[in-house]
Amino acid sequence: MKPPKISPADNMRLIYEVLSHGNIPISKFERLCRKYNGIFRVWLPSDGNVIIVSRPKFVSNILLKNQSNYSKSKSSRETLSEVFGYSLVTNEGEVWEKNNKRVSPIFNKDNIQTFFHIVYEETENIVSYWESTKAPYYLQQEFQRLVFNILGRLLFSTDFPDIKEDLLDCITNLQSNFASNSPSFWKRLIKRSHKDNPDIKKNKRKLEDNLQNLVRSRNENTTKYNDVLGQLINTQTKQIENRQIIDDVKTIIFAALESTATTLSWVIILLNQNQEIYQTLHKSLSTSHNASRKNYQYVSHSSLTYIIKEALRLYPPVALAPRIVNDDHWISNYYFPQGSKIIFNPRFTHRDPNIWENPTKFCPDRFEPENFDLKSQGSYYPFGLGKRTCLGKEFAMSIMSIIIKYIVNRYRIEFTNNDRNIGVSQGITMTPDKNLKITIKSW
Numbered sequence: 001m002k003p004p005k006i007s008p009a010d011n012m013r014l015i016y017e018v019l020s021h022g023n024i025p026i027s028k029f030e031r032l033c034r035k036y037n038g039i040f041r042v043w044l045p046s047d048g049n050v051i052i053v054s055r056p057k058f059v060s061n062i063l064l065k066n067q068s069n070y071s072k073s074k075s076s077r078e079t080l081s082e083v084f085g086y087s088l089v090t091n092e093g094e095v096w097e098k099n100n101k102r103v104s105p106i107f108n109k110d111n112i113q114t115f116f117h118i119v120y121e122e123t124e125n126i127v128s129y130w131e132s133t134k135a136p137y138y139l140q141q142e143f144q145r146l147v148f149n150i151l152g153r154l155l156f157s158t159d160f161p162d163i164k165e166d167l168l169d170c171i172t173n174l175q176s177n178f179a180s181n182s183p184s185f186w187k188r189l190i191k192r193s194h195k196d197n198p199d200i201k202k203n204k205r206k207l208e209d210n211l212q213n214l215v216r217s218r219n220e221n222t223t224k225y226n227d228v229l230g231q232l233i234n235t236q237t238k239q240i241e242n243r244q245i246i247d248d249v250k251t252i253i254f255a256a257l258e259s260t261a262t263t264l265s266w267v268i269i270l271l272n273q274n275q276e277i278y279q280t281l282h283k284s285l286s287t288s289h290n291a292s293r294k295n296y297q298y299v300s301h302s303s304l305t306y307i308i309k310e311a312l313r314l315y316p317p318v319a320l321a322p323r324i325v326n327d328d329h330w331i332s333n334y335y336f337p338q339g340s341k342i343i344f345n346p347r348f349t350h351r352d353p354n355i356w357e358n359p360t361k362f363c364p365d366r367f368e369p370e371n372f373d374l375k376s377q378g379s380y381y382p383f384g385l386g387k388r389t390c391l392g393k394e395f396a397m398s399i400m401s402i403i404i405k406y407i408v409n410r411y412r413i414e415f416t417n418n419d420r421n422i423g424v425s426q427g428i429t430m431t432p433d434k435n436l437k438i439t440i441k442s443w
């Protein structure tokens with residue numbers, strides 16, 4: 001039997017858009033996903049045949065059931081290594097297995113609890129600052145600063161204040177340069193890739209120097225540190241050199257920072273757009289949670305967890321790395337030829353009316369266990385799926401819950417303008433397309 005081919009969507013207009021933007025514009029991408037019911041193929045000058053997948057059955061087959069037949073593609077790992085270095089996000093095969101075994105215990109449930117006091121203290125610090133100055137602040141930048149302060153203390157504890165401003169400066173510069181320098185076909189042709197960008201080069205060097213100094217001075221120091229850098233250094237053997245520890249640190253910072261800050265921004269935006277849910281959350285937090293910061297207990301609060309999950313459904317901030325088909329494969333009679341590249345579109349899966357009722361509505365209750373049907377694996381994957389699922393998933397959910405709980409329990413966050421028409425802008429993550437300013441008011 002001749003297997004059905006995956007529908008091609010390679011018309012001239014699409015190719016022109018890809019050539020000019022370096023990727024397919026979000027709206028176009030979604031129209032195509034709808035038209036071809038969650039699976040289609042495009043031909044891109046930079047990558048050849050690419051299969052775009054958002055139908056749950058294919059997502060779960062590739063990321064879960066047959067995950068050993070789909071690796072992260074070499075070209076995407078190379079691009080990502082420019083910021084992440086060579087660690088979990090960019091490794092494959094045996095090297096990845098070893099790294100995963102070494103680093104994942106640091107992010108297990110018990111170990112991350114030892115860091116929660118930092119999350120409380122840093123949230124308290126930034127909120128007191130907002131309160132004392134009363135000035136309007138940029139939402140995304142403030143969450144980025146808060147998550148950075150948390151990550152910095154978690155990674156480097158006492159060494160952190162000395163390098164804080166320098167590090168934040170080069171990391172934010174790297175993020176924005178990297179996002180605005182997407183390696184489109186034209187740029188590749190004239191060889192202006194990330195590697196050649198002078199700003200990126202300068203900031204990479206600065207970050208590298210800072211991290212090298214930190215790791216070197218820790219290795220010369222006999223004091224035992226129980227921060228994440230100390231725990232990473234404890235995993236060091238003869239084969240694991242300082243280079244690897246530096247890349248682990250970079251990976252943690254870049255994987256955690258913008259994804260978490262962006263999700264926090266979307267949660268606040270969605271709560272503001274849905275005042276009834278905001279008020280109900282505040283009431284339930286103020287009655288059930290007495291902000292016991294003394295013992296830094298983190299008590300999960302189910303309605304808040306559903307709100308964060310729903311924000312991640314509507315605005316999954318992170319794109320999964322493209323996969324490559326290792327051996328010819330058929331899924332439901334669809335043919336995936338060896339060597340083809342696969343790109344996922346979680347945003348479309350998460351808004352597919354065949355799966356979700358009122359898909360564009362902010363409705364956290366849909367995650368109540370009795371409403372949420374996990375039978376359809378592959379229908380929700382903001383943290384990815386399978387063995388390459390996000391290593392910091394538990395940690396991210398906990399930090400976000402602690403921060404939102406702290407803020408919503410005490411304050412109303414208000415936007416300085418009433419423009420409710422907020423779209424997404426595709427950078428490293430899917431951030432709000434407007435630079436929103438906020439103020440806080442006591443309840």
Ligand code: HEM
Nearest residue numbers: 255256259260263318320321382383384388390391392396
């Ligand atoms: C809301 C916050 C976050 C979101 C939405 C998110 C999302 C993701 C996604 C979708 C992937 C999988 C990419 C793929 O399959 O190609 C991933 C991988 C990863 N994430 Fe996260 N992430 C978040 C926060 C964090 C945090 C806080 C950390 C670290 C502390 C972290 C560390 C990692 C690492 C190390 C990987 C690579 C895992 C591997 O390939 O073995 N992430 N993340």
